[in-house]
Amino acid sequence: MAEKELSIVTGASRGIGKAIALRLAKEGHDVVIFGRDEIALKNTKKEIERQGSKCNFFAGDVADEKFVKQSIEKILAEHKKIDHLVNNAGIGIMKKVVDAELIDFQKQINANLIGVFNFTRAVLPGMIENKKGSIILIASLAGKNSFVGGALYSATKHAALGFMRSLMLEVREFNIRVASICPGSVNTEFGHHPNKDKIIQAEDVAETLVDVIKMPERSLISEIDIRPTNPK
Numbered sequence: 423m424a425e426k427e428l429s430i431v432t433g434a435s436r437g438i439g440k441a442i443a444l445r446l447a448k449e450g451h452d453v454v455i456f457g458r459d460e461i462a463l464k465n466t467k468k469e470i471e472r473q474g475s476k477c478n479f480f481a482g483d484v485a486d487e488k489f490v491k492q493s494i495e496k497i498l499a500e501h502k503k504i505d506h507l508v509n510n511a512g513i514g515i516m517k518k519v520v521d522a523e524l525i526d527f528q529k530q531i532n533a534n535l536i537g538v539f540n541f542t543r544a545v546l547p548g549m550i551e552n553k554k555g556s557i558i559l560i561a562s563l564a565g566k567n568s569f570v571g572g573a574l575y576s577a578t579k580h581a582a583l584g585f586m587r588s589l590m591l592e593v594r595e596f597n598i599r600v601a602s603i604c605p606g607s608v609n610t611e612f613g614h615h616p617n618k619d620k621i622i623q624a625e626d627v628a629e630t631l632v633d634v635i636k637m638p639e640r641s642l643i644s645e646i647d648i649r650p651t652n653p654k
Contacts, residue, residue: 426450426452426475427450427452428451428454428497428501428503428504428505428506429443429446429452429454429506429508430453430454430456431446431454431508431510432508432509432511433456433457433484433511434455434456434457434463434466434479435459435463435466436466437608438510438624438627439457439511439560441624442510442560443455443477444469444470445625445628445629445631446475446508446632447474450475451475452475452476452477453475453476454497455470455477455478455479455480456479456493457479457481458483459481467479478497480496483532484532485537485540487540490537490540490544491540494541504549505554505555505556506555506558506635507557508560509537509538509557509558509559511533512530512578513529513533514530515529515575516572518571518573519573522573527574527577530575534575538585538586539585546598549593549596550596553596554597554598556599556600557586557598557600558603558631558634559582559583559586559603560603561579561582561586561602562575562605563606563649565580565583565604566604583604586600586602586645587602587644587645594642597639599635599642600644601642601643601644601645601646602646603631603646605626605647606649607621607622607653608621608622609621609624620650620652620653620654622650626648627648630648
């Protein structure tokens with residue numbers, strides 16, 4: 423019997439992260455989920471376990487280096503390996519620059535960028551040793567496109583994409599695959615859209631992620647954009 427793969431998903435208490443965690447469990451992975459809302463994480467854990475997969479959760483701040491490092495150490499002590507890391511956690515504060523405060527920018531830097539670094543840095547040594555693994559960022563088309571009110575958010579997403587592009591070149595020699603998925607408008611609590619049935623659903627992003635990690639090991643989808651076919 424093949425050994426089950428272990429996936430970590432950040433920001434998994436709701437929305438895209440929850441959909442990804444559930445989809446990976448359906449794929450047969452054991453899943454470790456991270457988020458701030460302990461009650462929501464417990465509910466997600468129950469849903470995952472109903473699908474026959476093991477699930478642990480850690481509630482805390484992805485920008486807290488000590489919390490992340492200690493959590494990853496606990497996961498490795500129990501599971502001995504981490505196959506996939508999904509950096510999904512993030513926040514968006516949409517304000518024009520003239521109306522924004524430094525704290526608005528700092529919160530987004532912490533969640534959207536520092537959190538990505540913390541988790542990536544924590545899992546890399548084990549993946550390098552095993553010469554296997556995947557690190558996937560749920561980014562955003564906002565990291566490529568400009569829009570009014572999005573200067574701070576777009577800056578963090580643009581930076582995260584730059585981080586991932588360089589990381590991919592650094593670790594591919596160890597057979598570690600690094601990919602970024604950039605959705606447009608997604609029907610979650612995060613955003614508001616008048617035609618919710620016409621835009622991307624969280625499950626669509628989850629399905630895309632599974633396609634990325636199921637590619638033959640010799641192949642890498644390093645970056646992919648997802649847009650609504652017809653949002654009007």
